[in-house]
Amino acid sequence: MDHDHYSDALLRKILNDTKTIAMVGASANWNRPSFFAMKYLQSKGYRVIPVNPREAGTKILGETAYANLKDIPDKVDMVDIFRNSKAAGPITDEAIEIGAPVIWMQLGVRNEDAAKRAEEAGATVIMNRCPKIEYGRLNAELSWSGINSGVISSKRTRKASGPMRRGGFSSRRH
Amino acid sequence: MSSTPEQPDEQPPGDDDDFEVYGFETLAIHAGAAPDPTTGARTTPIYATASYVFDDVDHAASLYNLQTFGFIYSRLTNPTVSVLEERLAALENGRGAVACGSGHAAQLLAFSTLLQAGDEFVAARNLYGGSINQFSYVFKNFGWNCHFVDPTDPENFRKALTPKCKAIFCENLANPGGIIVDIEKVAEIAHEAGIPLIVDNTIATPYLCNPFDWGADLITHSLTKYLCGHGNSLGGAVIESGKFDWAQNDKFPALSQPTESYHGMTFYETFGDFGFTMHARAVGLRDLGPTLSPFNAFLIITGIETLGLRMERHVQNAQAVAEFLEKHPKVDWVSYAGLKSSEFYDLAQKYMPKGPGGLFTIGLKGGYDAGVRMVEACELCSHLANVGDTRTLILHPASTTHRQLTEEQQRASGSGPEVIRLSIGLETASDIIRDLDQALSAA
Numbered sequence A: 001m002d003h004d005h006y007s008d009a010l011l012r013k014i015l016n017d018t019k020t021i022a023m024v025g026a027s028a029n030w031n032r033p034s035f036f037a038m039k040y041l042q043s044k045g046y047r048v049i050p051v052n053p054r055e056a057g058t059k060i061l062g063e064t065a066y067a068n069l070k071d072i073p074d075k076v077d078m079v080d081i082f083r084n085s086k087a088a089g090p091i092t093d094e095a096i097e098i099g100a101p102v103i104w105m106q107l108g109v110r111n112e113d114a115a116k117r118a119e120e121a122g123a124t125v126i127m128n129r130c131p132k133i134e135y136g137r138l139n140a141e142l143s144w145s146g147i148n149s150g151v152i153s154s155k156r157t158r159k160a161s162g163p164m165r166r167g168g169f170s171s172r173r174h
Numbered sequence B: 001m002s003s004t005p006e007q008p009d010e011q012p013p014g015d016d017d018d019f020e021v022y023g024f025e026t027l028a029i030h031a032g033a034a035p036d037p038t039t040g041a042r043t044t045p046i047y048a049t050a051s052y053v054f055d056d057v058d059h060a061a062s063l064y065n066l067q068t069f070g071f072i073y074s075r076l077t078n079p080t081v082s083v084l085e086e087r088l089a090a091l092e093n094g095r096g097a098v099a100c101g102s103g104h105a106a107q108l109l110a111f112s113t114l115l116q117a118g119d120e121f122v123a124a125r126n127l128y129g130g131s132i133n134q135f136s137y138v139f140k141n142f143g144w145n146c147h148f149v150d151p152t153d154p155e156n157f158r159k160a161l162t163p164k165c166k167a168i169f170c171e172n173l174a175n176p177g178g179i180i181v182d183i184e185k186v187a188e189i190a191h192e193a194g195i196p197l198i199v200d201n202t203i204a205t206p207y208l209c210n211p212f213d214w215g216a217d218l219i220t221h222s223l224t225k226y227l228c229g230h231g232n233s234l235g236g237a238v239i240e241s242g243k244f245d246w247a248q249n250d251k252f253p254a255l256s257q258p259t260e261s262y263h264g265m266t267f268y269e270t271f272g273d274f275g276f277t278m279h280a281r282a283v284g285l286r287d288l289g290p291t292l293s294p295f296n297a298f299l300i301i302t303g304i305e306t307l308g309l310r311m312e313r314h315v316q317n318a319q320a321v322a323e324f325l326e327k328h329p330k331v332d333w334v335s336y337a338g339l340k341s342s343e344f345y346d347l348a349q350k351y352m353p354k355g356p357g358g359l360f361t362i363g364l365k366g367g368y369d370a371g372v373r374m375v376e377a378c379e380l381c382s383h384l385a386n387v388g389d390t391r392t393l394i395l396h397p398a399s400t401t402h403r404q405l406t407e408e409q410q411r412a413s414g415s416g417p418e419v420i421r422l423s424i425g426l427e428t429a430s431d432i433i434r435d436l437d438q439a440l441s442a443a
């Protein structure tokens, strides 16, 4: 799979099919990027389960944090990796073990070997992207900040992504 | 993105909605502008509102913390203005754009994001005169020091660099004189120094040249000129390529270090390849305030829809007028990069194969007095200080915009006493030629 370029159709499908996200490296600190992403994704209707050994047992944005992926009692549709590229290796192996269908590495995070292992195990891998940014882009919210969404449409409503569209053009006004 | 009109036809048809498949003309009409979701209005509505309601206090907090996307207050974002911004980002094949009240405001936003008091930058000396003023005086008061260099040899930029330099700035097609800068070489020099190249693409426009393809990192625009195209509104923009690594050194703390006024949030880390755009908006527009009005944004959006068509004709007309003037007995020289006689002809072929724009200068054999007589004798061409209008515009810099300068300073900036600047419009070419011919007979 080409990891320099992902089609909008693929990203849309992932964001539509996903309901529960395990966020590895989620921070309890409100000005960290992972906290931003978690809060945003929650507001779009996703359940986000924080994974962070330092926060295990505490609550972040209302959700109990776990020390590792294997401790999560619920089914996880996507593992979102907010750690560096090297750490993404063993986390990916753990994500394969728990059978996560999608493994998503954040902006700046790339681990080709791990991606290969995950793909061989049947998972879909996205690297060097942020699900918050992709959700915002595909739902025209990123455009509000002058960001090039790459989406053109002559339709009044866009094909939206995700379980709920609070705050997106597509639902708020209808 | 493809910038040539031929390419889209070669793309296979299909339902892949990725941007690459659209040509320049399509993006100029559609990028950023889906129908209004509430009413179905097909052209972009003018959202004349200062502010926007919050859903609840938590929503407001998320917006203020930049944790979610949305509208707060029109000094920062406005739905009409954001259509223009996304369109510009698409046309320049960039990642994001911030629009603002004028081209000068765009330069202010760009430099205020990159520079701190005591910092320096290098700029081409062949710039729009107003930019030379901005960089020389008011920027100096901010503690930003500019070194001007002759841009015709790219090595001059390298020679002027100091460890305090945070950027290189040039106009790829310089106003007024038909000078083209070898920006691919200048970009290499900037990148070796770990700093961005900022290109003012106002006169070339994204239809004729895509500076990001040649290594530029930021593009500034005076939208007042060809993008608006009808001489009816001021506007500006900064566009980010998304390719520059702001954390490669410690030169850009505004982007790579925690921002105090956002509770220690780090822009580059949080927003990645559009971190510059977010900072230029959330700090630059918020704190400096040079916001674009949604009314002007609407006029500029409408202008951009025909940018490709207009630039094609501006170039055709400019070529015809330049060829006529080159043979005219009262004209000493014509500085238009579309003429084989121009020393910039080869660079024009490389950077602007569709033509080197519609703006150029000529030198009159009769000097200052002939210049004055010529502009006063025009009946069709308008005697005024602007460029990039549908109308042909004529100016004698030495008696107007540059009259404060000594003759030596005038000559150095390409505006000696004998110089006439022409911004060729979209009238019938033979009518423009006839008017200039009769004006020259008075000169």
Ligand SMILES: Cc1ncc(COP(=O)(O)O)c(C=O)c1O
Pocket (backbone or CB within 6 Å): B101, B102, B103, B104, B105, B128, B130, B131, B171, B175, B200, B202, B203, B221, B222, B223, B224, B225, B234, B235, B236, B386, B387
């Ligand atoms: C090349 C260039 N850059 C910048 C500007 C400044 O733009 P504005 O007048 O919109 O502030 C101008 C205006 O003439 C220009 O020609």
